[in-house]
């Protein structure tokens with residue numbers, strides 16, 4: 001067992017804009033977070049991952065940073081941040097900051113300088129190219145629709161932006177830029193923060209010559225030329241030598257398009273790069289051939305295959321991160337569970353399913369309350385740049401059907417996860433005394449933290465119990481994973497083994513009861529049920545051959 005604190009931890013992600021507003025301007029802020037630290041401590045989380053709080057014009061809600069060493073006015077001040085760090089540490093919790101260095105804001109001083117002239121000292125901090133035949137330098141599309149290039153009149157060249165045109169990509173080939181980034185990281189770590197979540201960190205190295213995606217389309221997905229690019233491991237190893245290795249911290253890299261063989265390099269056991277990465281493979285199971293908005297139903301069979309592949313392939317070679325939602329993904333209970341009749345049962349089932357796997361679990365704010373997706377009738381009620389760009393391209397310019405696209409937004413839109421946290425049943429769910437920047441989900445009277453913390457059978461307390469179990473049993477952290485009941489159409493079941501102990505995890509992913517026959521060497525009769533999402537009444541016999549709708553049970557065999 002290679003014991004590490006970041007393997008034993010549970011991380012809680014805060015999207016500050018939507019977490020808690022302390023000053024009534026309708027926008028969550030750092031003081032708001034501080035006011036809820038006891039809530040997080042009671043839940044039992046070890047690490048808080050804070051989505052970006054740096055200075056930003058908010059084209060992409062803080063993922064477009066104009067000053068890495070200052071705080072966004074709407075969120076507060078550096079003193080507030082220092083206070084947050086201090087108060088987290090006083091409670092025995094840690095702080096992981098978001099590091100967004102694939103791109104900056106176009107309002108960052110580096111870019112303001114870079115666009116002035118071709119010979120500006122900062123020019124090479126970004127990726128500039130002349131046009132080709134009166135068009136963009138290549139045919140890549142951005143993650144947020146349209147070309148990944150923007151023409152800049154001043155110097156008559158294009159700059160690359162894999163996200164919005166206000167998020168120009170940084171040129172990692174430039175050693176001076178890399179040094180500036182490392183210095184900035186050290187500055188934060190010297191302050192005492194405990195780690196970084198690295199935004200799309202596997203996009204920092206682009207293929208030599210920036211070739212167009214093949215097939216001759218005017219605009220096309222060029223991911224093969226910028227995901228897991230040629231120098232990415234070299235850069236991360238350098239970052240590790242220069243910065244990360246000097247501190248006892250936790251690092252997780254967001255890595256779209258990374259395979260398990262990429263992952264065992266990024267998250268290698270020798271610790272030369274990062275501790276773990278976020279895979280997207282399970283998040284892509286409900287996307288059709290045309291990508292995210294081309295929604296298709298996900299299949300349990302595929303979920304088993306993908307999750308198990310990551311468990312097996314990283315065993316002994318790396319470390320997994322475990323998540324089912326975040327600020328970019330729809331709400332887990334709406335996507336993989338049932339957000340109506342079985343909302344509570346399925347939220348607990350999904351939590352069990354995830355927290356019992358091998359890896360570090362991440363909880364996204366409101367997940368512990370079973371918060372759900374939202375349906376806004378009006379496109380104007382959405383805020384997300386990804387949604388608006390896509391809507392403009394497909395409906396306003398492309399003539400596609402409005403209601404079909406709205407349906408896709410209901411299932412996949414990022415704002416599903418960004419509606420304000422539902423604290424209580426007062427106006428605006430207790431999130432703000434003003435007008436919230438994004439409307440509150442109208443179900444807040446039924447689903448909120450005040451209700452959850454007053455009900456010992458709530459999803460919140462179920463998470464608390466799951467987290468406690470992790471502290472109690474090594475096997476939950478370090479046990480080896482094995483899939484069982486592979487062909488079962490309703491149940492996702494697996495075991496974890498450590499020394500002479502075995503954990504059996506049974507989760508029903510459907511709203512019908514599900515019968516099962518366990519492998520012959522597993523006998524539940526003498527096993528201890530350590531957690532389950534249905535109350536077992538005194539003297540009641542639990543059916544050892546059947547699960548109720550969305551039932552989850554975890555047994556410890558000795």
Ligand code: NOJ
Nearest residue numbers: 060063100163199200328
């Ligand atoms: C991934 C972040 O999680 C997402 O919110 C953001 O839009 C992009 N990277 C660009 O920074």
